Amino acid sequence: xxxxxxxxxxxxxxxxxxxxxxxxxxxxxxxxxxxxxxxxxxxxxxxxxxxxxxxxxxxxxxxxxxxxxxxxxxxxxxxxxxxxxxxxxxxxxxxxxxxxxxxxxxxxxxxxxxxxxxxxxxxxxxxxxxxxxxxxxxxxxxxxxxxxxxxxxxxxxxxxxxxxxxxxxxxxxxxxxxxxxxxxxxxxxxxxxxxxxxxxxxxxxxxxxxxxxxxxxxxxxxxxxxxxxxxxxxxxxxxxxxxxxxxxxxxxxxxxxxxxxxxxxxxxxxxxxxxxxxxxxxxxxxxxxxxxxxxxxxxxxxxxxxxxxxxxxxxxxxxxxxxxxxxxxxxxxxxxxxxxxxxxxxxxxxxxxxx
Amino acid sequence: xxxxxxxxxxxxxxxxxxxxxxxxxxxxxxxxxxxxxxxxxxxxxxxxxxxxxxxxxxxxxxxxxxxxxxxxxxxxxxxxxxxxxxxxxxxxxxxxxxxxxxxxxxxxxxxxxxxxxxxxxxxxxxxxxxxxxxxxxxxxxxxxxxxxxxxxxxxxxxxxxxxxxxxxxxxxxxxxxxxxxxxxxxxxxxxxxxxxxxxxxxxxxxxxxxxxxxxxxxxxxxxxxxxxxxxxxxxxxxxxxxxxxxxxxxxxxxxxxxxxxxxxxxxxxxxxxxxxxxxxxxxxxxxxxxxxxxxxxxxxxxxxxxxxxxxxxxxxxxxxxxxxxxxxxxxxxxxxxxxxxxxxxxxxxxxxxxx
Numbered sequence: 001x002x003x004x005x006x007x008x009x010x011x012x013x014x015x016x017x018x019x020x021x022x023x024x025x026x027x028x029x030x031x032x033x034x035x036x037x038x039x040x041x042x043x044x045x046x047x048x049x050x051x052x053x054x055x056x057x058x059x060x061x062x063x064x065x066x067x068x069x070x071x072x073x074x075x076x077x078x079x080x081x082x083x084x085x086x087x088x089x090x091x092x093x094x095x096x097x098x099x100x101x102x103x104x105x106x107x108x109x110x111x112x113x114x115x116x117x118x119x120x121x122x123x124x125x126x127x128x129x130x131x132x133x134x135x136x137x138x139x140x141x142x143x144x145x146x147x148x149x150x151x152x153x154x155x156x157x158x159x160x161x162x163x164x165x166x167x168x169x170x171x172x173x174x175x176x177x178x179x180x181x182x183x184x185x186x187x188x189x190x191x192x193x194x195x196x197x198x199x200x201x202x203x204x205x206x207x208x209x210x211x212x213x214x215x216x217x218x219x220x221x222x223x224x225x226x227x228x229x230x231x232x233x234x235x236x237x238x239x240x241x242x243x244x245x246x247x248x249x250x251x252x253x254x255x256x257x258x259x260x261x262x263x264x265x266x267x268x269x270x271x272x273x274x275x276x277x278x279x280x281x282x283x284x285x286x287x288x289x290x291x292x293x294x295x296x297x298x299x300x301x302x303x304x305x306x307x308x309x310x311x312x313x314x315x316x317x318x319x320x321x322x323x324x325x326x327x328x329x330x331x332x333x334x335x336x337x338x339x340x341x342x343x344x345x346x347x348x349x350x351x352x353x354x355x
Numbered sequence: 356x357x358x359x360x361x362x363x364x365x366x367x368x369x370x371x372x373x374x375x376x377x378x379x380x381x382x383x384x385x386x387x388x389x390x391x392x393x394x395x396x397x398x399x400x401x402x403x404x405x406x407x408x409x410x411x412x413x414x415x416x417x418x419x420x421x422x423x424x425x426x427x428x429x430x431x432x433x434x435x436x437x438x439x440x441x442x443x444x445x446x447x448x449x450x451x452x453x454x455x456x457x458x459x460x461x462x463x464x465x466x467x468x469x470x471x472x473x474x475x476x477x478x479x480x481x482x483x484x485x486x487x488x489x490x491x492x493x494x495x496x497x498x499x500x501x502x503x504x505x506x507x508x509x510x511x512x513x514x515x516x517x518x519x520x521x522x523x524x525x526x527x528x529x530x531x532x533x534x535x536x537x538x539x540x541x542x543x544x545x546x547x548x549x550x551x552x553x554x555x556x557x558x559x560x561x562x563x564x565x566x567x568x569x570x571x572x573x574x575x576x577x578x579x580x581x582x583x584x585x586x587x588x589x590x591x592x593x594x595x596x597x598x599x600x601x602x603x604x605x606x607x608x609x610x611x612x613x614x615x616x617x618x619x620x621x622x623x624x625x626x627x628x629x630x631x632x633x634x635x636x637x638x639x640x641x642x643x644x645x646x647x648x649x650x651x652x653x654x655x656x657x658x659x660x661x662x663x664x665x666x667x668x669x670x671x672x673x674x675x676x677x678x679x680x681x682x683x684x685x686x687x688x689x690x691x692x693x694x695x696x697x698x699x700x701x702x703x704x705x706x707x708x709x710x
Contacts, residue, residue, distance in 0.1 A: 004678075007677075007690065007692070008692065008694070021383070024403070025380050025383065025403065028376070028380065028402055028403045028692060029687075029688065029689050029690065030688065030690055031690035031691070031692045031703070032692075033402050033692070034402075046405070047383055047388050047389075047404075047405045048379070048380065048383045048403040048404075048405075049402075049403075050401070050402045050403075281639065284636065284685050284686055284687045284706075284708055285687065293681070298681055299678075299681050299682050301681065301686075301688075302683070302684045302685055302686065304684070304685070306662055306685070306708050307661055307662065322362075323359075323654075326648070326653055326654050326656065327654050328657070329657045329659070330639050330657055330659070330661070331639055331656075331657065332384075332639045332640065333384065333385065333656075334384050335362065335384065335385055335386035336386070337362070337363065337383060337386045337387075337388070339363070348386070351639075353639055353661050
């Protein structure tokens with residue numbers, strides 16, 4: 001497929017959460033339709049999609065019918081089972097490609113990949129068992145963080161180790177899942193680059209955002225980030241190196257720690273990213289549309305920033321603040337239409353124009 | 356209904372064109388669902404709505420089922436048959452209210468209403484037949500424009516009269532439909548005010564936009580418009596007077612001619628308006644969300660402008676320019692997903708950030 005996907009084509013999206021929802025809206029702006037595949041009932045993305053399939057990722061017939069209804073398939077989260085992807089890919093292209101998923105699904109593989117590109121990452125060690133953990137704690141030191149290699153997000157599947165003694169028996173807490181130990185990085189702040197690469201290899205990055213987390217979940221992203229001109233250039237070049245190495249098509253998020261010794265890659269996410277939500281109010285073309293453009297073979301759009309923005313996530317009970325937020329000046333509300341509020345659940349976000 | 360509509364409620368929209376489509380997207384941002392009622396197949400709004408009913412406005416059973424599925428009903432165009440509105444209103448509130456529709460559906464009623472408010476309108480006359488036209492042309496003069504009282508839009512149902520002789524026999528061209536003759540207004544330019552009024556009577560206006568038409572169809576809207584501070588204030592006060600007189604709830608568009616003698620009201624539209632599309636890139640809360648906020652009993656949002664924007668409509672073959680527009684700097688594309696291109700059909704628009 002080298003020609004741009006014609007207007008009116010259908011984009012399949014694996015996952016029906018808020019990212020799928022905002023991708024679906026962006027697709028509509030370009031005249032595309034979307035079809036959501038989501039195991040859970042009442043997916044938020046379903047409210048703004050042309051079609052929804054509610055089925056588990058193990059339902060081969062549903063996957064085949066979904067694939068045959070779509071002209072291209074993408075995903076809003078990186079933990080789609082390989083078997084489902086195999087089945088879909090036999091019928092219709094998946095973008096971004098499988099290599100990016102394979103790498104980002106496993107923290108160890110990801111770190112090896114990034115290091116192989118010559119990028120700086122935190123000190124890390126492969127932790128298959130408790131003995132490996134004890135050895136790694138001795139070499140990497142504490143504080144450090146033990147993370148499952150797979151299926152972790154928003155602080156889940158992580159244990160912070162404050163001392164070597166605290167590491168004792170920790171692997172059993174992780175349910176025996178293979179882990180990675182990450183050494184402590186003395187960073188001043190975290191930034192992220194939302195980067196896009198087109199079918200033809202064109203790369204475009206949004207202005208880096210500065211991220212603040214609370215309880216392991218993104219709290220705010222502020223643009224512009226506190227970065228020198230050379231740090232900004234470094235950040236963008238690092239993102240571009242990752243995209244090119246993966247022969248990536250679509251939008252990818254790169255989280256970076258800012259340290260006196262330079263930028264250190266924390267992690268990558270092969271999809272639109274929470275820290276890129278500010279682009280909805282700050283750019284002519286936001287991260288969701290940029291992803292749709294990339295995967296459909298369109299040229300990338302102009303993502304240059306025309307306003308200063310602070311994005312704030314609305315988590316769980318933050319929903320109680322909606323009536324007050326609705327009255328705030330210079331504030332765009334984005335609610336995800338989730339059926340119920342749970343602690344730690346992302347329910348929406350606001351973008352505040354600050355200049 | 357005085358309490359705001361709870362999140363997750365369903366908003367019914369009569370009409371499934373591009374305005375319904377963009378209303379639907381705005382509703383999703385606030386966590387609402389939408390249900391489109393549209394006689395035509397494949398409505399553009401259906402791609403981003405939770406539900407679609409495809410049925411004629413004469414299908415009472417379909418209307419009743421639609422009404423019972425909705426918590427509030429609004430419309431994207433003003434020519435919904437009265438019988439359909441009666442049936443829906445027996446089950447669920449319609450916003451804006453029927454009075455605004457009644458007035459704006461008839462050009463003569465509208466002019467009488469505006470004049471009754473003390474607002475300036477072009478000289479006009481009621482034209483039931485050819486004799487009335489001949490008499491009116493003698494008093495109002497030429498050039499002037501003969502318009503059908505009902506069902507005209509985008510230059511349809513209009514004949515420009517260049518001379519008294521040209522008026523001869525014109526009423527038979529109009530198929531005998533009752534008309535209004537409008538005298539010529541020597542205006543320098545046209546502006547429009549997109550104004551909103553909440554359930555509690557709060558009024559908010561977007562910055563006036565300056566409109567340029569081609570072949571009777573809106574071509575561009577530019578903000579800021581060329582207006583003095585006092586003209587700007589006049590424009591906003593005129594819009595507010597109209598909203599209050601109608602006890603209006605929702606967004607309304609007011610088109611104004613700028614003349615050396617002051618502002619003259621051209622027409623009003625009781626809905627979101629093409630000349631307000633620039634708000635999608637220029638304001639934290641756009642006209643579509645403002646309408647949804649108003650009709651659901653939410654507070655109005657902050658529609659202050661944070662960027663200069665030029666909106667350009669893409670009509671018919673303008674779609675051939677999409678590949679080139681997609682590469683333009685500072686440009687947001689909005690395509691409506693219409694199945695086929697026709698001359699004069701609105702296919703999309705672009706918003707260009709100019710500062």
